[in-house]
Amino acid sequence: MRHSTYLEVNLSLLAENVELVKKMAPGSTLLPMVKADAYGNGMIPVSQFLAKECGIEILGCASLGEATKLIHECPDLKTKILVFSDTELQNKEWREVYINGQIIPVLHQTSDLETVLKDPFYAHIPLVIKINSGMNRLGFLQEDLELYLPLLRTRGIKHLMTHFARSSQLLQSGDKTNKQYKNFLELKEFLKNADIQIEATSVSNSGAVEQEFGVSETFVRPGLMLYGPPGVSGESTWKGHQISRWVTKIMSTFKVKKGTPIGYGVNVADRDCLMAVLPIGYGDGFLTYMSGTQININGVKGKIFGRVNMDMTFVQFDLSDEHKIKNNDVVEIWSHDYKTIVDLADQAKTIPYQLMCAVSSRIPRIYKVD
Numbered sequence: 275m276r277h278s279t280y281l282e283v284n285l286s287l288l289a290e291n292v293e294l295v296k297k298m299a300p301g302s303t304l305l306p307m308v309k310a311d312a313y314g315n316g317m318i319p320v321s322q323f324l325a326k327e328c329g330i331e332i333l334g335c336a337s338l339g340e341a342t343k344l345i346h347e348c349p350d351l352k353t354k355i356l357v358f359s360d361t362e363l364q365n366k367e368w369r370e371v372y373i374n375g376q377i378i379p380v381l382h383q384t385s386d387l388e389t390v391l392k393d394p395f396y397a398h399i400p401l402v403i404k405i406n407s408g409m410n411r412l413g414f415l416q417e418d419l420e421l422y423l424p425l426l427r428t429r430g431i432k433h434l435m436t437h438f439a440r441s442s443q444l445l446q447s448g449d450k451t452n453k454q455y456k457n458f459l460e461l462k463e464f465l466k467n468a469d470i471q472i473e474a475t476s477v478s479n480s481g482a483v484e485q486e487f488g489v490s491e492t493f494v495r496p497g498l499m500l501y502g503p504p505g506v507s508g509e510s511t512w513k514g515h516q517i518s519r520w521v522t523k524i525m526s527t528f529k530v531k532k533g534t535p536i537g538y539g540v541n542v543a544d545r546d547c548l549m550a551v552l553p554i555g556y557g558d559g560f561l562t563y564m565s566g567t568q569i570n571i572n573g574v575k576g577k578i579f580g581r582v583n584m585d586m587t588f589v590q591f592d593l594s595d596e597h598k599i600k601n602n603d604v605v606e607i608w609s610h611d612y613k614t615i616v617d618l619a620d621q622a623k624t625i626p627y628q629l630m631c632a633v634s635s636r637i638p639r640i641y642k643v644d
Contacts, residue, residue: 278602279522279554281637283315285323286644287515287610288500292328294514295496299489305356305476307497308344309336314559314630315501315518316639318347325353334495338362341377356380356402356433359412363389363396372399380404380435382412391425400432407457408450409439416461423468430471433493434462441481442507455488480505484512502612503626516615520607520633524571525553525586527599536588541580548591550576550599557584559632560607567621571605572598 295304307313312320317335321344324330333353335341337360344355354376361379362368363386371377375398381387382404390396406413413436419426436458440450458477465472476493483494484505499505502516527550530536534543543549550571554560562582568575569589576599579590591599608615608629619626 276522276553276558276637279558279637280520280640281315281633282519282521282640282642283319284515284517284519284610284642284644285319285327286642287502287517288320288323289328291500291502291514291517292324292330294512295483295494295499298483298486299478299494302476302478302489302494303332303492304330305332305334305493305495306330306500307334307495309334309340309358309497310631313498313501313627314633316641317344319639319641321351321353322348325351332356332493334358334497336360338368338371338377338379342368342371345371345376354378358404361386369395372396375399378402378432382414384414384418387414387418387422391422391429401426401429402433402435403431405434405436405458405461407436407454407461409437409454411437411439413437416464419461419465423470426465426470427468431465431473433474433476434465434472435476435493435495438477438479438482438488441479441485441487442505443481444506444508445485445487451482451487484510498627501630502610503616504612512612514612516608516610516612518608518630519610520637522552522554522605522607524550524599524601524603524605526551526601527596529593529596536580537583538581543579543590546593548593548596548599549579550589550591552587552589552605553585554607554637555583555585555587557634558636559634560587561632563622563624564618567618569605569607569618572603574598 308317308321311317334356336358338357341355341357356378358380380402404413438451474492476491477488478494480497480499482488483496504510504512529548530543532545564578567578574595576589576591579588615626619629
């Protein structure tokens, strides 16, 4: 664990982001995604806050393991929990967790659908079905469901959904997102014409919500945008805040001459300069691809120099900035302005999701409510 290095998570900013999403989708109910430890922010406190302070009644996880952890650590949590991918429905050892209806599997393959439709143990489970509308990752095609129409007619569908592959791009007429939505609507109409009752629907992830696309369905499923960064690349209308702020410090500084080798490998100073050492590295989630990126310390831009170590990182500054960079100075890896994490991700040729999810358990999370 670290002490002077921590991830500050402002839950009041999360509440503000929730309200912004509600304004973008006033006719829909929010189904927030809390998978991957709530995108690195802490699934347990984030879920509790969403349920108790924001009135959220249903949450989304990726795996059954995430859902059971949530129930185990929050026994008073009243929300429903959807398991979107790793449902473990074929594993009889885990079937009991579905018995009370709080955890609900999203069905996306024929073997699971057969299990839930034909095994009496699962007779009470509401059917949540994912459609493959063109992402070609998980989900059913029309021909897959045609075999089960009589059973679906008897049971009904609680929630029909799909997932957009390119909603992070600005929408254009006839693009893939529009085609996927058209495919979804056609399959929904096919099922209704087959006298299958569909209670609820959802299609919109963060990028779609931000562009107010598909928000007329029953639910919207915000993920990234709830935690700060926009869901759409480039020009963005999103006005939310980064709920986390990653803080560390300068552990030490030293001057080096041009040609001096620094750290592991053959990284040699390209000029006379000042090196600052930060007490974070890839063991903390500040991964090796951060080498060469720039961060701002005390208004001065420094460059991540050489190889990121497991526990330490070098930052290179001009000697003229020596008086501005001191031991124990506070360093923000990113701030509550989401542009700081977007900029860092762009420099590292990655995405904000990865930076957020990478922050390891060695970094304590400190929760704040204004």
